[in-house]
Amino acid sequence: MLKTTPFHGKHLAAGGRMVNFAGYDLPVMFRGIIPEHKKVRTAVGVFDVSHMGRIVVRGNGALNFINYLTTNDVSTLAVNQAQYSVMCYPHGGIVDDLVIYRLPDHYLLVVNGANNEKDTAWLRQHLSGDAQFENLTDQIAQLAVQGPKAEPTLQKICSTDLSTIGFYRAARTELAGVEMLVSRTGYTGEDGFELYFPAKYASTVWDAIFDAGREFEIEPIGLGARDTLRLEMKMALYGNDIDQTTNPIEAGLGWVVKLDKPGGFIGQDVLRRVHEEKPTRRLVCLEMLDNSIPRPRYSILSKDVEVGHVTSGTRSPSLDRGIALGYVRRDLAGTGTELEIDIRGRRAGARIVKPPFYKHGSRKQ
Amino acid sequence: MANIPGDLKYTKTHEWVRIDGDVVTTGITDFAQRELSDIVYVEINTVGRQVKRDEPMGTIEAVKAVADLYAPVSGEVIEANESLKDAPDLVNKDPYGAGWMAKLRLSNPDELKGLLDSTAYTELVRKSEHH
Numbered sequence: 001m002l003k004t005t006p007f008h009g010k011h012l013a014a015g016g017r018m019v020n021f022a023g024y025d026l027p028v029m030f031r032g033i034i035p036e037h038k039k040v041r042t043a044v045g046v047f048d049v050s051h052m053g054r055i056v057v058r059g060n061g062a063l064n065f066i067n068y069l070t071t072n073d074v075s076t077l078a079v080n081q082a083q084y085s086v087m088c089y090p091h092g093g094i095v096d097d098l099v100i101y102r103l104p105d106h107y108l109l110v111v112n113g114a115n116n117e118k119d120t121a122w123l124r125q126h127l128s129g130d131a132q133f134e135n136l137t138d139q140i141a142q143l144a145v146q147g148p149k150a151e152p153t154l155q156k157i158c159s160t161d162l163s164t165i166g167f168y169r170a171a172r173t174e175l176a177g178v179e180m181l182v183s184r185t186g187y188t189g190e191d192g193f194e195l196y197f198p199a200k201y202a203s204t205v206w207d208a209i210f211d212a213g214r215e216f217e218i219e220p221i222g223l224g225a226r227d228t229l230r231l232e233m234k235m236a237l238y239g240n241d242i243d244q245t246t247n248p249i250e251a252g253l254g255w256v257v258k259l260d261k262p263g264g265f266i267g268q269d270v271l272r273r274v275h276e277e278k279p280t281r282r283l284v285c286l287e288m289l290d291n292s293i294p295r296p297r298y299s300i301l302s303k304d305v306e307v308g309h310v311t312s313g314t315r316s317p318s319l320d321r322g323i324a325l326g327y328v329r330r331d332l333a334g335t336g337t338e339l340e341i342d343i344r345g346r347r348a349g350a351r352i353v354k355p356p357f358y359k360h361g362s363r364k365q
Numbered sequence: 366m367a368n369i370p371g372d373l374k375y376t377k378t379h380e381w382v383r384i385d386g387d388v389v390t391t392g393i394t395d396f397a398q399r400e401l402s403d404i405v406y407v408e409i410n411t412v413g414r415q416v417k418r419d420e421p422m423g424t425i426e427a428v429k430a431v432a433d434l435y436a437p438v439s440g441e442v443i444e445a446n447e448s449l450k451d452a453p454d455l456v457n458k459d460p461y462g463a464g465w466m467a468k469l470r471l472s473n474p475d476e477l478k479g480l481l482d483s484t485a486y487t488e489l490v491r492k493s494e495h496h
Contacts, residue, residue: 034428291406
């Protein structure tokens with residue numbers, strides 16, 4: 001039985017093409033992936049991301065508990081600050097990537113929908129000290145409002161001056177008459193916000209946002225454009241670019257691994273060794289030299305030798321070119337390296353480029 | 366529900382077929398273009414060649430996935446729709462008209478009997494639609 005989010009009726013009313021994603025019936029597209037993608041790059045779009053897992057952690061030991069489970073240093077967070085991080089297995093593979101919020105009296109972990117149950121079990125298995133956690137996924141709705149016109153849209157219905165919320169910062173405020181958590185975060189490379197509020201207000205908040213954004217021709221955006229937008233920014237997708245068989249260092253997420261943080265963390269020893277010996281492969285950005293389109297699992301070759309594989313691939317709506325993320329042997333992972341990708345039996349040239357693919361995002365950091 | 370014109374024939378792999386003497390025009394159905402979503406590239410690499418029924422005769426690239434165009438009947442591929450080079454989204458906008466993909470000269474008219482009519486194809490689509 002497919003689960004539904006609190007916005008399910010809104011998606012059907014907007015003509016969303018529904019698919020099973022992470023066990024939820026969610027829209028893959030409304031008007032079309034490419035127009036939706038361009039809408040977010042140029043104006044503003046709304047994503048229902050209520051399928052993400054939302055876990056609240058409380059108690060005096062909450063900080064130490066989360067810090068032991070995740071690779072980034074949670075102790076550096078100010079109140080109302082968010083942090084991107086990963087959880088690792090002892091062997092260094094990735095349990096999940098997540099966003100951690102430090103809020104005035106608790107922490108909020110936002111995890112991938114498909115990993116929600118697994119992550120909850122992982123937390124339960126490692127729970128120690130004075131910490132308690134509760135999975136509030138079903139009680140809290142989550143929307144992402146993204147694009148250069150996200151702030152002017154939301155400002156119309158929000159009592160707080162949104163310009164005071166910095167990148168990866170959050171505030172508790174009233175929006176559309178509903179008290180909620182608003183953070184300047186997202187998965188698109190554009191400026192934008194994510195909103196967390198009680199699920200029972202889903203319809204009220206949705207309608208208010210669409211009224212406020214009418215002058216910018218605001219639109220609902222499906223999972224298809226969510227994927228192309230994040231891929232243009234080299235944002236990793238769990239299950240494609242990262243999983244239990246990849247470590248954060250080879251995935252280019254070394255910046256969220258704080259090897260020397262006090263108290264240590266699960267996977268620390270292995271990741272330290274990977275860092276010192278350097279990973280055998282790296283996740284790189286590849287741009288096709290012709291009009292072919294790379295897809296996940298296609299082989300990457302150098303001089304007829306397989307040197308890696310594609311993990312994510314599509315035709316970039318912003319660049320009008322095939323783009324891919326893929327792991328390649330470290331000695332071939334330098335920017336500018338020319339490789340070939342096996343496009344269903346035909347070899348096509350590709351070049352490693354510096355991330356991100358799309359360099360004109362409105363995101364402020 | 367996808368648009369399934371009554372005057373066309375169909376394949377199990379979601380091609381449509383318009384028969385005009387011994388020339389067969391083909392493309393992908395409204396159901397197939399919806400499933401693929403935004404089509405960004407169509408390549409018919411078999412023009413001038415003989416293809417067998419059910420053989421891949423071209424490639425359809427969408428943002429999310431890639432699919433083959435299969436020959437609905439055996440014959441010589443005599444033409445590809447050149448306008449799809451610059452406007453592949455014609456397939457999304459008008460799959461049975463401006464979004465046609467290729468023309469074949471039929472080599473075995475008996476094969477036409479193996480195609481589905483709109484009623485049978487409607488039934489097939491109904492089974493594949495999970496809503």
